[in-house]
Amino acid sequence: MTPKRAPVAEKYIKMAKETAVRVIPPLVVLALLLLFWELACRRAGSALPPPSRVFKETKELIFDPFFDRGGIDKGLFWHLSASLQRVALGYSLAAIAGVALGTLVGQSVWAMRGLDPLFQVLRTIPPLAWLPLSLAAFRDGQPSAIFVIFITSIWPIIINTAVGIRNIPQDYRNVAAVVQLNPLEFFGKIMIPAAAPYIFTGLRIGIGLSWLAIVAAEMLIGGVGIGFFIWDAWNSSHISEIVLALFYVGIIGFLLDRMIAIVGKFVTRGTAAN
């Protein structure tokens, strides 16, 4: 090895070490858990399948997620994308309405006095408790599921936005007053950016809750969707398929959370570190 190349090699070794430190522990834990699961469930007649059997029985679903034989006999991609579409719609509506209502409650003392007690009561209602009522109102599964997403994820968005708006430093309000921003400019140039870290906290909690709610709601309304896929698998005693679906639900929930976190980090750059 020539002396010139040594630093480069060292750099790679250092990088490899850092990566190893992060990656190896979770891999070890995962391997141990799989081993434990395999040992616990491998004897004949056990209630749950061991990982080896899960893989064997769901190979088809894993390697061909795009098949479509009509009805609800579709690949997992279609089920997940149907669920994600419902979440996207319900969550987007909740984000818009939540930020608007949160701004109102954060800005106006009277709006807070009037609405806050109502919000505090409504937000404790479990998502599924809304489903029968929304089915009665919409008379259709699709809008009912979207409404359940909406009503589940809107509360943390409202409450966090309101806290963010209330915590806008007086300094920023003074600057806006001296510059004579009109209310619309104040909203766009001061309020939203200043409250953005709080708003994104609410949005992150909201996306997590809506993903929780959709799986439960779909079990009841049926049709294409990951929730009903799980329920259908249970009814047909395909336990391995349930395990696979849960794995996907977990991964997607994690990705949704990361996605909002990354968007939030980008949008609020600078704001948090004052």
Place this chain on the structure above:
Amino acid sequence: MQSYLKLDHIDKTFTRGSATTEVLKDINLTIEKGQYVSIIGHSGCGKSTLLNIVAGLTNATQGGVLLENREVNSPGPDRAVVFQNHSLLPWLTVYENVKLGVDKVFASTKTRAERDAWVMHNLNLVQMAHAKDKRPSEISGGMKQRVGIARALAMEPKVLLLDEPFGALDALTRAHLQDSVMALHQKLGNTILMITHDVDEAVLLSDRIVMMTNGPSARIGEVLEVPLARPRKRLELATSAAYLKCRQRVLEFLYERHRFVEAA
């Protein structure tokens, strides 16, 4: 003599529930165009309240503020404020922070290109053009305050209000920035009203020093003319008899006649 900025019999009373506190009592002050006036007093004497009243951020209970013989009682860019803690918006770059005011004030009188040039001109005045794309969190305290000054100057205010602008800075940075403000005042001839609690700063920068008594019910105790020729040089003044005499007068006022009494 035509007064440019006139504080006319200002009283200020704060009311919280049944308790009322009289903060300012019968403040009268006239400032001529181009003058640099400092208001000095112990903390809690209401000097910041007075500045907020001039800025229009707080309303006087009695009396009012006249700027070019017209009453002003709401905030506006004609009385731009440099805040004590810079108050830059952390999500905007240095350039965007200055531009915020420029876009509003010159919306109809300057084209987009002219506004851009004007922002850069003002950043150049405070030697901050090099950091125009940085965010406030990426620059030092002194630099932030420079940008705060540029933001205020860029609005072409009739009166520039400085609220303890150097209070949060270390001694060396403070001296450096005082020199910059002095040079800007020399060059642009702004009318400046500054709040301070630093005796040397007041004497060095001001044409007149307004000394306030302790609150509650703070009044103007004494007004001192500073008969020092401009441009002033920090080092030369240190041995100047006139400078030392002014300094002595302010010190006597603050520490003999109106000692700060710690609230029990």
